[in-house]
Amino acid sequence: MTSTLGVLCALLVVALVVAVTTVARLRRHLALSEAMVRQLEEDLDAALRPRPPVSSAERAMRALVGTAARVRERGVAGMLSASLDDLATWASDEQSDILQVAAPDGTVTLLFSDIEDSTALNDRLGDKAWVRVLASHDALVRAMVDKRRGRVVKTAGDSFMVAFREPVAAVLAARGIQRALARTLDPRLRLTPVRVRIGIHTGTVISRDGDYFGRNVAMAARVAALADGGEVLVTQAVRDEAADSEDRRMRFEEAGTVELKGLPGEHDLWRLVVET
Structure with missing residues (x-):
């Protein structure tokens, strides 16, 4: 009996030693893993918030990272919930960026764009493919805006709000976007029927009784x-x-006279002839 107890005690001691050793090893592994996670988090934070981009290629890569992050945080449905009206409302409250590109006479030309039927297109392609399409579309639009010295004021999902100093620059940028989409060699855009709609309006951005600035922003979005x-x-x-x-x-060719939501009177619109 004494011999059996001795053996059991010895086994318990061995088991205790093994357990203590195992716990110590696990703690070391846990500490190492936590250090690796912290490093990864620091690297990810640095990648998502680097210095301002200096080239179109770098900007396009960041657009892909940013889009993927927004999808991760809010889901595709949440990311695409913003509309042209949302951009117009935002711009009515945030005037400083637009004022920076105003012409000497206080006018600015605003370009709004978005992808036609983007929700249905997203549903058909699936989220992963749709994110890649958005990144290609984003890079293409920004390249044409940069070429005409425009300023991207705000983006929301697949929508853009861009400010130009002169109407001619905005029209040429829009023409470039449509022609580039028609001629692109990017397989994501060539195999996917991405059709962008664009509206352009020019007017003063100097606020007068809280009216003119908001009115012109809204008009561009409505068009x-x-x-x-x-x-x-x-x-x-x-x-x-x-x-x-x-x-x-x-x-240009006549596009008719229309009424615009929230804006009094009738307005003549013109369609830019885009030869591809």
Whole structure:
């Protein structure tokens, strides 16, 4: 009996030693894992919030990372819930970025764009493919905006709000976007029927009784909402400015007289002729 107890005690001691050793080893592994996680978090934070981009290629890569992060945080449905109206409302409260590109006479040209039927397109492609399509679309739009010295004021999902100093620059950027989409060699955009609708309006951004700035922003957004995919609609003010330009690449055709939600009176719209 004494011998059996001795053996049991010895086994318990061995088991205790093994357990203590195992716990110590697990603690070391846990500490190492925690250190690796902290390092990964620091690296990820640095990657998501680096210095300002210096090239179109770098900007496009960040757009992909940013889009993926938004999808992770809010889901695709939440990311795409913003509309042209959302951008217009935001811009009415945030004037400083737009004022930086205003012409000497206090006017600015606003371009709104988004992808036609983007929700249905997302549903058909699936989230992963849709994120890649968005990144390609984003890079293409930004490249054309940069080429004409525009300023991306705000983006929401697949929608863009861009400010230009002159109407001609905005029209040429819109023309470039539509032609690039039609001719692109990017397989994600060539195999996917991505059709962008664009609206352009020019007007003063100097607030007068809290009215003019918001009115012109809203008008640009309303015009974009009336466009079909692949179409560029402009207001009479933009067409008049473009007609006085020596650039003969811009031709317009009448798009009719319309009423715009929340804006009094009737408004003449013109369709930019885009030759691909």
